[in-house]
Amino acid sequence: MMLRRTLWIALIGACLLPSLALATARSAQLETWKLDPVHCMALFRVQHAGAGQFWGRFNDVTGTVTYPRDDSSAPEFNVTVATKSIDTGTAKLDRNLQGPDFFNAREFETMTFKSTGAERIGPRKWKVKGDLTLLGKTEEVEAVIETTGVIGNPVVAKAGWEATFSVFRSDFGMNWGVDNGALGDEVRLIVGLEGDTGPGA
Amino acid sequence: MDAMIEQAMWAVGMPAAICAGLLALALFVPAFRRHAVLADAACALCLPLAAFITFIVEKGLPTLPPEQKWLILPWTFLAGGMLGAGVSGAFGTRSPSVASVIAAAIAGGVAGWLLVLPDLDGLDARITLGLQVGIGVLVMAAIMRQARPVLTCTLIWGAGAALSLTLLASSNITLSLAAGAISATAAAAAILLSIGAKSAPQGRLGVGAATGLACALVMLVVIGVRYDNSWDGIPQWRWWMCIAGPCVMLILPFATTKGRVAAVLVGGLLPAAVTAWLAIEMVQDAMDVGF
Numbered sequence: 001m002m003l004r005r006t007l008w009i010a011l012i013g014a015c016l017l018p019s020l021a022l023a024t025a026r027s028a029q030l031e032t033w034k035l036d037p038v039h040c041m042a043l044f045r046v047q048h049a050g051a052g053q054f055w056g057r058f059n060d061v062t063g064t065v066t067y068p069r070d071d072s073s074a075p076e077f078n079v080t081v082a083t084k085s086i087d088t089g090t091a092k093l094d095r096n097l098q099g100p101d102f103f104n105a106r107e108f109e110t111m112t113f114k115s116t117g118a119e120r121i122g123p124r125k126w127k128v129k130g131d132l133t134l135l136g137k138t139e140e141v142e143a144v145i146e147t148t149g150v151i152g153n154p155v156v157a158k159a160g161w162e163a164t165f166s167v168f169r170s171d172f173g174m175n176w177g178v179d180n181g182a183l184g185d186e187v188r189l190i191v192g193l194e195g196d197t198g199p200g201a
Numbered sequence: 202m203d204a205m206i207e208q209a210m211w212a213v214g215m216p217a218a219i220c221a222g223l224l225a226l227a228l229f230v231p232a233f234r235r236h237a238v239l240a241d242a243a244c245a246l247c248l249p250l251a252a253f254i255t256f257i258v259e260k261g262l263p264t265l266p267p268e269q270k271w272l273i274l275p276w277t278f279l280a281g282g283m284l285g286a287g288v289s290g291a292f293g294t295r296s297p298s299v300a301s302v303i304a305a306a307i308a309g310g311v312a313g314w315l316l317v318l319p320d321l322d323g324l325d326a327r328i329t330l331g332l333q334v335g336i337g338v339l340v341m342a343a344i345m346r347q348a349r350p351v352l353t354c355t356l357i358w359g360a361g362a363a364l365s366l367t368l369l370a371s372s373n374i375t376l377s378l379a380a381g382a383i384s385a386t387a388a389a390a391a392i393l394l395s396i397g398a399k400s401a402p403q404g405r406l407g408v409g410a411a412t413g414l415a416c417a418l419v420m421l422v423v424i425g426v427r428y429d430n431s432w433d434g435i436p437q438w439r440w441w442m443c444i445a446g447p448c449v450m451l452i453l454p455f456a457t458t459k460g461r462v463a464a465v466l467v468g469g470l471l472p473a474a475v476t477a478w479l480a481i482e483m484v485q486d487a488m489d490v491g492f
Contacts, residue, residue: 049204091432099372099430100271106319106428107270136268173268175260176374180211182204 033065033195047184060085074118101176134172156198163191212378216254220247221389244410245285249278249417251386252379259375281416289409300408301342309335337415354391359447372430
C-alpha cells in the first residue's frame with residue numbers, strides 16, 4: 001500500500017515537473033502579448049475654452065506588447081490607434097475632430113506608439129520612452145506604465161497595463177485653437193491595455 | 202472676448218481688412234489707377250491673398266512641401282493669384298479670349314499634374330481636377346468680361362459666404378475661415394466700388410482676376426469635397442451650387458426696365474434663397490458641436 005502511494009506521488013510529480021519547469025521558464029521569458037481591442041482604450045483630456053477639462057476616448061486600439069511575466073525586463077509596446085475611432089459622446093464633435101484641423105483621419109488613419117527604452121521606477125512600474133507618431137510627425141514621449149495584472153497558466157494568459165502621459169498637440173502640427181485659448185495645447189492621456197498570449201492570441 | 206469671435210476677427214476680419222486696403226489703393230489712388238492692368242492684377246492677388254493670410258493666422262506659415270496634403274491649398278491660392286497677376290501683366294486688356302484659354306490651360310495643367318490629394322492617384326482623377334480648375338477659369342473670365350466689377354465682387358461675396366457655410370458644415374474650420382476671408386474681402390471691394398463709383402475704374406476686371414479667383418474658389422470646393430466629414434457627406438452638386446448659385450445675379454444688368462422686377466426677384470432673391478437654405482440646413486448642425 002505504502003509503495004503504491006509512493007508510486008502515485010512519483011508519477012504525479014513526474015507529470016507536474018515539466019509544467020513547473022515550463023512555468024518557471026515562461027515567467028522569465030519574453031512573451032508577445034497581442035492587444036485585445038475590446039478591452040483596450042485610450043482616454044484623452046484637454047482643456048476647453050480655458051475652462052473645463054474635456055474628456056474623450058479612442059475605441060480602436062491594437063498592437064503588441066513584449067513582456068516577461070516575472071517583470072524581469074521592461075515591457076516593449078507597439079501600439080496603433082485608429083484616429084477614426086475617436087469618441088467624445090457627441091457624434092457631431094467627433095466629425096470635427098476627425099477633420100483636417102485636428103486628427104485629419106482622411107490622410108492619417110492611425111497614430112502609433114513604439115517604445116524605444118525604459119527605466120524601472122518600482123515593482124511592475126516603468127518609465128517608458130517611445131516614439132509617438134501623429135499627423136505624420138514623430139516625437140519622443142515618456143509614459144509612466146504600470147502592469148496592472150497578469151493572470152493565466154503557462155500556456156494561455158492575460159496581462160494588463162495602464163499608461164499615463166501628456167503631449168503638446170502643437171508639437172505634431174495640431175494647433176487649432178491653441179493661440180486663442182479655444183482649446184488647450186497640453187493633452188493628458190490614460191491608455192488602458194489588455195493583451196493575450198498563447199495559441200489563440 | 203469670446204474665443205470664437207476673436208478667431209473670426211483675426212482669421213477673417215484682419216486678412217479682409219489688409220487685402221481690401223490693398224485693393225482700395227489699386228482702385229482709387231490716381232498713381233495706380235492710370236495703369237488699368239494694376240486693378241486687375243490687384244484683384245487677382247488680393248482675394249486669394251486674403252485666404253492665404255487666413256492660413257498663416259490659423260496654421261502658421263505653411264511649409265513646402267506641406268506636412269499634410271491639404272495644406273498645399275494656401276500655396277495654390279498664392280500660385281493662382283500670381284498666375285493671374287502674370288496674365289494681367291502679359292496681356293493687359295488685349296485678346297481676353299486667348300488670355301483666358303492660356304490661363305485656364307496653365308492653371309488646369311499645373312493643378313492636375315502637381316497636386317497630391319487623397320484619392321487623386323488615378324489619371325482620370327487628375328484630369329478631372331485639371332478640367333475643373335481650367336473650366337473654372339474660363340467661366341470666371343467670361344463672367345468678368347460681362348459684368349461690372351461691383352457686380353462681380355457681389356457675386357464672389359455670395360459665393361464665398363455660401364462656400365464658407367458649406368465648409369463649416371463639413372467640419373473644415375480653417376477652410377471655412379479662408380472662404381470667409383475671400384467673401385469678406387469681396388464684400389469690402391463691392392462696397393468700396395459702390396461708394397467710389399465715380400472715381401472707380403469703369404472697365405471690367407480681366408482674365409487675371411478671374412484666374413486668381415477661380416483657382417481659389419475651385420480648389421476650396423475640390424479640397425472641401427475630399428475632406429468632407431459631414432454626417433452623410435454633402436453631395437457634390439451642392440458644393441458647386443455655392444459658386445454657381447450667385448452667378449444667377451448676372452442676369453440683372455441685362456434686364457429691361459419692364460422685366461427688372463422679375464430679374465431682381467430671380468437674380469437677387471434666388472442666390473439669397475440658396476445661401477439661406479445652405480445656412481439653415483447646414484450651419485445648425487455645424488455650430489452645434491461645442492467648439
